[in-house]
Amino acid sequence: xxxxxxxxxxxxxxxxxxxxxxxxxxxxxxxxxxxxxxxxxxxxxxxxxxxxxxxxxxxxxxxxxxxxxxxxxxxxxxxxxxxxxxxxxxxxxxxxxxxxxxxxxxxxxxxxxxxxxxxxxxxxxxxxxxxxxxxxxxxxxxxxxxxxxxxxxxxxxxxxxxxxxxxxxxxxxxxxxxxxxxxxxxxxxxxxxxxxxxxxxxxxxxxxxxxxxxxxxxxxxxxxxxxxxxxxxxxxxxxxxxxxxxxxxxxxxxxxxxxxxxxxxxxxxxxxxxxxxxxxxxxxxxxxxxxxxxxxxxxxxxxxxxxxxxxxxxxxxxxxxxxxxxxxxxxxxxxxxxxxxxxxxxxxxxxx
Amino acid sequence: xxxxxxxxxxxxxxxxxxxxxxxxxxxxxxxxxxxxxxxxxxxxxxxxxxxxxxxxxxxxxxxxxxxxxxxxxxxxxxxxxxxxxxxxxxxxxxxxxxxxxxxxxxxxxxxxxxxxxxxxxxxxxxxxxxxxxxxxxxxxxxxxxxxxxxxxxxxxxxxxxxxxxxxxxxxxxxxxxxxxxxxxxxxxxxxxxxxxxxxxxxxxxxxxxxxxxxxxxxxxxxxxxxxxxxxxxxxxxxxxxxxxxxxxxxxxxxxxxxxxxxxxxxxxxxxxxxxxxxxxxxxxxxxxxxxxxxxxxxxxxxxxxxxx
Numbered sequence: 001x002x003x004x005x006x007x008x009x010x011x012x013x014x015x016x017x018x019x020x021x022x023x024x025x026x027x028x029x030x031x032x033x034x035x036x037x038x039x040x041x042x043x044x045x046x047x048x049x050x051x052x053x054x055x056x057x058x059x060x061x062x063x064x065x066x067x068x069x070x071x072x073x074x075x076x077x078x079x080x081x082x083x084x085x086x087x088x089x090x091x092x093x094x095x096x097x098x099x100x101x102x103x104x105x106x107x108x109x110x111x112x113x114x115x116x117x118x119x120x121x122x123x124x125x126x127x128x129x130x131x132x133x134x135x136x137x138x139x140x141x142x143x144x145x146x147x148x149x150x151x152x153x154x155x156x157x158x159x160x161x162x163x164x165x166x167x168x169x170x171x172x173x174x175x176x177x178x179x180x181x182x183x184x185x186x187x188x189x190x191x192x193x194x195x196x197x198x199x200x201x202x203x204x205x206x207x208x209x210x211x212x213x214x215x216x217x218x219x220x221x222x223x224x225x226x227x228x229x230x231x232x233x234x235x236x237x238x239x240x241x242x243x244x245x246x247x248x249x250x251x252x253x254x255x256x257x258x259x260x261x262x263x264x265x266x267x268x269x270x271x272x273x274x275x276x277x278x279x280x281x282x283x284x285x286x287x288x289x290x291x292x293x294x295x296x297x298x299x300x301x302x303x304x305x306x307x308x309x310x311x312x313x314x315x316x317x318x319x320x321x322x323x324x325x326x327x328x329x330x331x332x333x334x335x336x337x338x339x340x341x342x343x344x345x346x347x348x349x350x351x352x
Numbered sequence: 353x354x355x356x357x358x359x360x361x362x363x364x365x366x367x368x369x370x371x372x373x374x375x376x377x378x379x380x381x382x383x384x385x386x387x388x389x390x391x392x393x394x395x396x397x398x399x400x401x402x403x404x405x406x407x408x409x410x411x412x413x414x415x416x417x418x419x420x421x422x423x424x425x426x427x428x429x430x431x432x433x434x435x436x437x438x439x440x441x442x443x444x445x446x447x448x449x450x451x452x453x454x455x456x457x458x459x460x461x462x463x464x465x466x467x468x469x470x471x472x473x474x475x476x477x478x479x480x481x482x483x484x485x486x487x488x489x490x491x492x493x494x495x496x497x498x499x500x501x502x503x504x505x506x507x508x509x510x511x512x513x514x515x516x517x518x519x520x521x522x523x524x525x526x527x528x529x530x531x532x533x534x535x536x537x538x539x540x541x542x543x544x545x546x547x548x549x550x551x552x553x554x555x556x557x558x559x560x561x562x563x564x565x566x567x568x569x570x571x572x573x574x575x576x577x578x579x580x581x582x583x584x585x586x587x588x589x590x591x592x593x594x595x596x597x598x599x600x601x602x603x604x605x606x607x608x609x610x611x612x613x614x615x616x617x618x619x620x621x622x623x624x625x626x627x628x629x630x631x632x633x634x635x636x637x638x639x640x641x642x643x644x645x646x647x648x649x650x651x652x653x654x655x656x657x658x659x660x
Binding site for chain 2: 066068070128129131132134135138139140144146147150151153154168169261264267268271275303304308311314315
């Protein structure tokens with residue numbers, strides 16, 4: 001009985017979620033094509049998208065694994081520089097140059113490569129760093145992040161105009177702004193879907209078990225080191241992807257902007273939204289990225305207000321505003337059509 | 353050859369100078385960590401608070417006909433007040449309700465708060481701090497000894513000895529050691545835990561004020577982010593020596609100072625220009641990573657097994 005029942009519900013959920021995403025994309029396309037969105041608003045949306053990827057991926061480490069990592073921007077920097085240098089190299093080599101599809105493809109290849117290299121570094125950093133936990137892990141990731149930043153700053157080929165005319169200590173300039181809002185939208189959707197399935201998979205459950213009790217998880221036969229490094233690597237991969245998008249949106253890169261203070265901004269988003277809630281991360285990332293733009297005079301006091309709010313959240317709701325709550329379109333749909341969540345749960349009980 | 357040696361000695365002295373600043377700041381980290389097991393990220397920013405107090409009080413002191421260094425009294429008071437306030441307002445409620453993780457996030461938030469408050473109040477641009485000491489330079493066997501540098505090192509040593517005596521010999525120091533050993537048991541022995549923690553914060557922050565005096569004597573500039581890097585390096589020093597251990601913080605501070613000064617001077621020639629002095633921050637963080645991986649309890653720390 002159960003075997004038949006659950007996939008049906010799952011299928012329904014998938015259809016509803018797909019419809020929701022398509023609807024959202026439809027709204028975006030209509031708004032863009034009718035010219036209702038200025039380039040300024042599009043820029044804000046792009047920043048929101050990057051923040052969503054960063055916050056959701058960081059939530060894997062901070063929320064689901066329960067360990068603060070302050071070096072996420074180091075991985076973002078690796079992704080950004082790799083992606084930028086690859087698209088630059090492809091342009092000078094005349095590979096996949098041209099408007100439309102070739103541009104998008106080049107952007108995707110660069111960004112994916114950035115993500116992969118960031119993931120490789122995630123493994124390399126994660127294996128030694130994840131032997132520690134708590135405040136020591138926070139400090140060691142901060143250390144690795146800063147080392148990555150200093151090294152990139154001193155790499156000749158990562159400065160100036162790139163490979164051929166590189167200069168250490170300079171910003172990398174002249175990156176083509178290939179990041180297209182539609183493409184970025186789908187990357188964001190894909191990221192959220194992958195992360196969602198990841199935390200609900202066997203791997204995600206193992207990571208949550210490790211957060212709840214490291215030693216008990218190990219005693220139950222989980223290879224805790226493997227799962228910790230896996231979570232860290234997944235975080236690093238998507239940070240690299242976000243970096244790749246950032247590079248092709250902003251057009252020039254400066255290693256100094258990937259310091260640990262930038263990392264703490266993303267940690268703030270995760271903590272605000274709820275440690276262990278991807279919905280929370282998405283909302284917090286969008287709100288905290290858009291708010292300073294909406295209230296220009298506020299942006300000066302932004303960090304001051306955030307830090308006070310952060311302390312208040314920690315005092316009154318230590319797990320973050322949404323805790324571990326996840327929004328579900330399926331549940332909403334069921335509630336609207338009269339099948340309340342409670343009834344469904346009762347039904348499941350009966351079936352058992 | 354003679355000049356080579358004198359340059360080397362000069363670098364050692366420079367290292368000792370910045371090292372004694374790191375050591376004083378590291379003492380603050382170590383004391384707080386020892387007592388409540390929290391990395392006080394805001395500790396570096398107490399130095400920043402101290403330097404701004406010095407910036408504004410030195411002219412007043414000079415106008416009153418007092419020597420400039422008397423401004424340190426006000427700086428110490430202000431820093432201790434800020435330290436105790438941060439503890440009472442932010443750390444204490446979180447400590448009572450939340451987890452270790454929320455305490456750590458609160459510490460990061462307080463650091464951001466102090467930095468951004470300073471930026472709003474004083475502006476982001478660096479401001480020059482008045483002259484604090486002006487000692488004549490000594491010359492000893494061809495080595496120039498900067499008077500301020502020697503005084504900085506001397507103050508550092510005196511402060512460290514005084515703190516060590518305070519913790520080992522006085523009743524309050526005994527209470528601190530008791531609370532860091534076992535907070536609950538200390539309460540049962542009639543120790544006022546909250547008061548002890550407040551006093552620890554006050555002393556730690558006062559040390560940060562002294563460190564700001566020593567720092568500003570060599571680098572006379574106040575910026576909102578002055579404490580950020582300085583605090584991180586001092587934290588590395590505390591971890592290197594063994595966090596929670598007072599002599600460890602001193603040792604760690606001196607080692608980090610020496611390593612920094614010597615790598616800045618020699619790394620370029622030693623590696624044939626592959627790694628330049630621009631890497632010095634990365635090298636200090638590299639030390640931290642090596643220590644944390646090889647011996648997380650630090651040079652002077654003992655390995656403690658984890659209880660289930």
